[in-house]
Amino acid sequence: MSVPLAAPPAGWADPGPIRQLRLLLSRIATMCLIELQKLRRDRTELVTRAIQPALWLLIFGETFTRIRAIPTGNIPYLDYLAPGILAQSALFIAIFYGIQIIWERDAGVLAKLLVTPTPRTALVAGKAFAAGLRALVQAVMVLILAAILGVGLTANPLKLIAMAAALVLGSAFFCCLSIVIAGLVLSRERLMGIGQAITMPLFFGSNALYPVDVMPGWLKVLNHVNPLSYEVEAVRGLLIGTPARLGLDFGVLIGAMAVAIGVASALLGRLAR
Template structure:
C-alpha cells in the first residue's frame, strides 16, 4: 500500500505516524472485507457477465478471425480484457455504498473519528480491489478451462493481482468522486452506467489499439483501463507490453483519485 501514501498528506516522515496511518487503512479495509463474507452469492452472479463475454463473444470471434491479433489466439487476447472489465464493473458503483452509509449515518460517525479521510478512502479502495480479485479468480479458472494459455509463474500472477487491485482502486475512487459531486444514488447509477461502456469500449480490452480510429486511440491512451489490460496481457499471456509504464500510470491514477475522493468525502455529509 505504499503507492497511495504519496497522496496522503497525513503521512509524514515520522515512522510512528506512518504506522498509525497504515493501521487505520488496514482496519478500514478489513471492515469492508467483512461484507464480502455475506456477498458470496453476489460474486457468483457478477461473474455471469464476464463468463458470457468469454464463452460467446470470445469463442465466436476466435472462429471468425475477424479481429487480427497476430500469433495470439483471440480468446487469449480477450481474456485479460474481460478480467479487467469484471473488476471495473465491481468498482465503478462503489460510490453507491458511500451514499448508503451517509443515509444510514455511518459516514458521519466515521468522519468525526481521528482516522484521516484519506485512510477511509484508501481502505475502501483496496477492499474494492480484493473484492475484484475474488471475481478475477473465477474468470481465470473459466479462461483456463476454455484453453487460454495463462502463465503459472507465481511472480507474474502476483503482478497481475496487483494490476487488478490498482485498477479497481482507481475506479472505486472515481465512483466516490462522482458520489461526492452528485450526492444521490440515482444520479450516480445513471452516470456510472453512462461511463462504464465507453471506458470499456474505449480501451484495448476487445481489440488492439492499432485497429482504432485516431480519435479513439487518443481516448485509449488516457484511459487507465487500457494500462490495466496491457499489464494483464503481458503478465498473464506474455504479449509485448510496457509493464513498468502500466504500473506507473495505474499507481499514479490511484493516488490522485484517492486524494480527490478524500477531499470530496466531507461534501456528502454537509
C-alpha cells in the same frame, strides 16, 4: 526556587513520520477488513457478478476466435480477450462503489466515521483496496473458466502476483472515481446513471477487446488517456506474454490511484453534510 516542569509523557510527543505511516497503513488495513467482512452477508454477489464476464468469454470470445474477425497475430483471440475481461469485471465491481458511500451517509455511518481520528485518506483508501480485493476474488473465477477454455495462461507465481497488483490498482482507481462522482452528485440515482454512462466508453475505448492498431485516430486518443488501457496492457503482458510497458503501466495506475484518493478524500466531507 522554581521547580522544573516535568517532561510530558512520551505518548504526547508528536509521532515521527515512520510511526505516522504505520498508523495510516494500520487504519487502511482495518477499514479494508471491515469492507471485506460485508461479503459474508451475501456471498452470492460475487457469483452473480461473475456471470457477465463468463458470458463474454463463452460467447463473444469463442465466436470471434472462430471467425478471426479481429487481428491479434499469432495469439488466439480468446487468449487475447481473457485479460481484457478480467479488467472489465474489476471495473464493473468498482465503478458503482460510490453507491455504498451514499448509503452510509443516509444511514448516518459516514458522519460517525468522519469524527473518528482515522484520516479521510485512510477511509477512502480502505474502501478502494477492498474493491480491489473483491475484484481479485472474481478474477480467480474468471481465470479458472479461462483455463478450462484452454487459454494459455502463465504459471509463473511472480507474474501472477504482479497481475493481481495491477487489478487491485485499477479497481482502487475506479472505486475512488465512483466516490468522487458520489461527492459531486450526492444521489444514488444520478450516480447509477453516470456510472452506466461511462463504463461502456471506458471499456470500448480501451484495448480490452481489440488491438490499438485497428482503432480509428480519435479512439486511439481516448485509449491513451484511459487508465483501463494501461491496466489491460499490464494484465495481458503478465498473463499471456504480449509486449507490455510494465513500468509505464504501473506508473500510470499508481499515479491515477493516488490522485483519485486525494480528490475523493477532499469530497468526503461534502457527502456527510
